[in-house]
Amino acid sequence: MKYRETIFCVCLGFAKNPLDAEELTQETYLKAYKNINNIKAKETAKEWLFKIARNTCLDNTKKARLRRFLRLEEEKEPIEGKNPEAQLLWNEQLLLLKKSISNLPDKLREVFILREYGLLSYQEISRSLGIKEGTVMSRLRRARQAVMDRLRNEQ
Amino acid sequence: MKKHEKNNKSHIEIEKLIEEEKKVGLEVFRKTDFAAKLEMRINASSKPKHLLPYWLRNPVPIAALLLMIIVSGLVLRKLIVPYSDEKSVTVIEKFLIQAPNMQKILQAQESQELAFPPGIEEFFRFEWSIQRVILSAQREVIPDEHIPFLIYKVMYEANDYRRRGLASYSREENELKNLQNEVKNLREQNDFRKYFFQVLKK
Numbered sequence: 001m002k003y004r005e006t007i008f009c010v011c012l013g014f015a016k017n018p019l020d021a022e023e024l025t026q027e028t029y030l031k032a033y034k035n036i037n038n039i040k041a042k043e044t045a046k047e048w049l050f051k052i053a054r055n056t057c058l059d060n061t062k063k064a065r066l067r068r069f070l071r072l073e074e075e076k077e078p079i080e081g082k083n084p085e086a087q088l089l090w091n092e093q094l095l096l097l098k099k100s101i102s103n104l105p106d107k108l109r110e111v112f113i114l115r116e117y118g119l120l121s122y123q124e125i126s127r128s129l130g131i132k133e134g135t136v137m138s139r140l141r142r143a144r145q146a147v148m149d150r151l152r153n154e155q
Numbered sequence: 156m157k158k159h160e161k162n163n164k165s166h167i168e169i170e171k172l173i174e175e176e177k178k179v180g181l182e183v184f185r186k187t188d189f190a191a192k193l194e195m196r197i198n199a200s201s202k203p204k205h206l207l208p209y210w211l212r213n214p215v216p217i218a219a220l221l222l223m224i225i226v227s228g229l230v231l232r233k234l235i236v237p238y239s240d241e242k243s244v245t246v247i248e249k250f251l252i253q254a255p256n257m258q259k260i261l262q263a264q265e266s267q268e269l270a271f272p273p274g275i276e277e278f279f280r281f282e283w284s285i286q287r288v289i290l291s292a293q294r295e296v297i298p299d300e301h302i303p304f305l306i307y308k309v310m311y312e313a314n315d316y317r318r319r320g321l322a323s324y325s326r327e328e329n330e331l332k333n334l335q336n337e338v339k340n341l342r343e344q345n346d347f348r349k350y351f352f353q354v355l356k357k
Contacts, residue, residue, distance in 0.1 A: 008184050009177050018180040022187060029193050030200065097172050116173050148165040 003046055004029070006118055007053050013113030014057035016098065024060060028053040043127065050118065050128045054110050061102075093151075100150040104143055111136055112143035284309040 004025060011024035031052050039048050101109060110129065114120045115136075126133045210216045288305045 004189060005181060005184070008181065012177060012180045013173075018183040021180060022184055022189070025184075025189070026193055026196060030196050033197055034200070093168075094172050094176055097169060097176075116170070117177065144166060144169075147169060151165065151169070 003049055007049060010050065010053050010113055010118040011057055013101065013117035014061060014109075020060075024053070024057055027060075028056050031056060047124060047128045050114065050120065050124070054114070054128065058106060058110070061106075096151055096154050097147070100147045100154075103150065104146055108139050108143035108146065111139040112147070115140055284312055 007028055008021055008025045011028070012018060012021035015021040015024055028049065032049055035052075039045070043051075101112065104112060111125060114125045114128065115122075120128070122133045122136045125136045129136070131139075285306065288302070288309055
């Protein structure tokens with residue numbers, strides 16, 4: 001439970017609101033509990049947990065896309081009337097940022113979120129995703145650029 | 156240079172936004188009892204699963220499955236078991252027998268078919284006696300002058316049979332059968348003559 005807030009932050013990067021992020025965090029821990037014996041010797045608990053979180057969030061994104069495609073679920077805006085605190089703070093810019101992040105390709109998005117929301121080091125990201133550090137850096141640069149471009153164009 | 160500065164500014168803005176989002180999100184998250192919720196979910200997921208799949212626990216699919224089995228069973232029976240005329244006849248017969256008044260009709264029909272007209276038994280015996288005389292004449296050398304006498308004897312015998320009536324029919328029938336067998340077995344003239352005189356003595 002040591003990393004639960006960091007995991008939550010990563011899930012928040014993938015999700016549209018804190019409630020969904022909490023649900024994803026729960027799902028991550030549940031999967032971790034069920035697969036506790038599958039942890040590899042060479043990876044740390046933190047890396048392993050972030051890998052599960054990332055997979056859970058990407059799965060959820062795919063399912064949400066499918067639901068939207070089948071018109072089972074309407075696309076919700078991140079600002080929901082349910083939470084008054086969130087309603088005050090989630091301004092138009094934040095909404096735009098969320099859209100920009102969600103429009104990124106999965107490979108760029110996961111690196112961006114792990115770095116910006118999870119505050120993971122390049123090494124940790126590379127080990128969690130099984131890619132080289134150089135690749136992490138280049139993907140992160142491209143992701144940041146894409147988000148900034150999008151924000152600029154929208155403003 | 157300007158572009159670089161602009162990018163930096165944008166990046167800082169993005170970081171600020173993300174920090175703000177995280178701050179709000181974490182406030183919400185900290186209010187929830189994460190550990191209790193997780194424990195509840197773990198307990199729910201570790202409950203033993205049903206042995207039967209869902210569709211077998213639901214009555215509608217089970218009813219549909221049973222219906223399909225029954226229908227396919229009937230179809231297979233029609234295809235595999237050959238059609239039996241005998242069976243159909245038996246079924247029809249049973250049905251007709253159970254029908255009202257059918258028993259009486261059948262009985263009446265049966266009795267009509269089996270009942271001989273009065274005096275027919277005597278006629279059969281007479282006919283057989285004539286045949287017997289002719290057969291004997293064919294098999295053995297009998298003088299022509301004897302034949303009318305023999306026929307006369309037979310005719311006389313026929314009258315006798317008529318008098319005895321139907322009661323003695325079966326006994327007579329057996330005797331005749333025995334005699335018939337004896338005739339067949341006769342080969343020599345002496346035997347035949349003995350036999351013939353026996354008949355005439357009756």
